[in-house]
Amino acid sequence: MKKIVKFSFTLLTALVLSACGDNPEAPPEAANNTPAPEVNTNDPAADEAKKAEEAKKAEEAKKAEEAKKAEEEKKAAEEKAKAEEEAKKKKEEEAKKAEEARKAEEARKAEEARKAEEAKKAEEAQKAKEDETITNTLEGQPNENNAGGLLTPHFPPNDGYSHDECWQEGVCGGEHDMYNYADKYVFKRLEAINTDENSTLVSLTLEGKNIVLSPENQNIHLTQHQLNTLRANRGDIVGYYGYAQLMDNTTAGSTARYIGLVAADPSAYTGRPDNNMQYSGKMYYAYNNRPRNALTGQVSAQYLSSNKQFTMSIAADKTDPYYANSIWELKPQHNQVHIDYEGTINGKLFIKDSIEGEFKGRLYGPDSEVLLGTSKSLEQSSEKSWKGVVGATGTAVQ
Known part of the structure; x- marks a missing residue:
């Protein structure tokens, strides 16, 4: 009996050592490598439980994603509605302000029109009274x-x-x-x-004590001008003289023009002076083919009461392209010009012995102290053709 037990133990030991790989060639660590228990992967219940768990998690994740998306869509819709409401309010506010501005503008225009109408009526009434x-x-x-x-x-x-x-x-x-x-x-x-062609280009206004020149409309641009208001010794306006250089844009393109300006109050005719007089002033002139070149001559004149004779000399502008340093002298066919009883002066302008122009003018004011007139070259179709206006004031001398 003891032999059987001993054999069985020996056989069991051999089997265990053999299973663990205990042999002379195996490394020492091999005896300690105990195999893990095998898991039965073919358990249907476990697989079902795992799948159910995964399905549950997927469903929860899907619902969470849908809830998040729904929340985001809700917020977006709310923000859109809010933005639309704000835009609507802003538009309504702008429309309200525009309407208020329109009404205010209409009220302003109506008030201006009313004031303009009142001013017009007042001006017409004043003019009617003056007329x-x-x-x-x-x-x-x-x-x-x-x-x-x-x-x-x-x-x-x-x-x-x-x-x-x-x-x-x-x-x-x-x-x-x-x-x-x-x-x-x-x-x-x-x-x-003031009814000549110049009245369509420039207009005159009385501002304070002076007559002022301005363009007749927005198509006229004044480039240079001068207008002198002449008064009698006691202060009354007698007339004015001057010139205007302008660009006329009333037609196609732009046209440069030069116009002379001179006028006198017809009520200021007083006839010949009673005393000897000395006059000084200017002649503004330009050549017909050079409207951009405004020229100024210096006027000196004398009147002798003893023989009722008038002499005048005009020194040309120093930049005159044809007559620089020349002097026009007023003469008939002899040395002096006779002034008639109305104070009218007519004569030719000579440079030395050559007739180069003519002058027509008159004396104005209670003491015949203002001289106004026009001048021009005899020939108005040549390169040397020119026109001018003359103005001067005088004082009595012995």
Whole structure:
């Protein structure tokens, strides 16, 4: 019996050692490598449980993703609705402001139109009043304010104030300030005679004590101009003279023009001077083919009461392309020009012994102290053709 047990133990030991690889050639560590228990992977219940778990997790993840997406869509929709509402409010506010601005602009324009209409009516009423006064004076009988139907600028209706009392600005004041009163009347008469072609290019206005030149419309651009207001010794406006260089854009393209300007109050004709007179002034002129070249000559003139003779010399502009350093002298066919009883002066302009132009003018003012007129070359079709205006003021001399 003992032999059987011993054999069985020996056999079991051999089998265990053999299974563990215990042999003389195996490394020592091999005896300690105990194999892991085998898992049965073919368990249907475990597989089902695993699949169910994975399906549950996938479903939860899907629902979470859908919930997140729904939340994002909700927020986007809310933000869009909010933006649309704000845009709508902004648009309504802008429309409201635009409507208010439109109404305000309409109200402003209506107010301006009302004021303009009132100003127009007031101006028309004032002009009608002035026209009535002028008409009454022109059509009246000769008296201290009316020289035989010709209105004199020196004695307009003045409610008892004489011109000598009110000859300076502010002496009488208000409606009795005859200095301003006379200016308005004189300028009105000057406007009435300003009907030549120049009136379509430039306009004149009375601003303060001066007559001012401006373009007639936006198509006229003044490049250079000069306008002198001439007054009698006691302050009345007698007339004006000057020139304007301009660019005329009223037609296709742009045209350079030069125009001379001169006018006198027809009521200021006074005839020949009673004394010897010395005059000085200017002649503004330009050559017809050089409208951009404005020239200025210096005028010197004398009147002798003893023989009623008038002499005048005009020194050409130093930049004159043809007559620089030359002098035009006013003559008939002899040395002096006779002035008629109305103060009219007509004569030829000589350079030495050659006739180079002509002058037509007149003396104005109560003391014949203002000279105004026009001048031009005899030939108006040549390269040397020119036109000018003359203005001068004089003083009595011994």
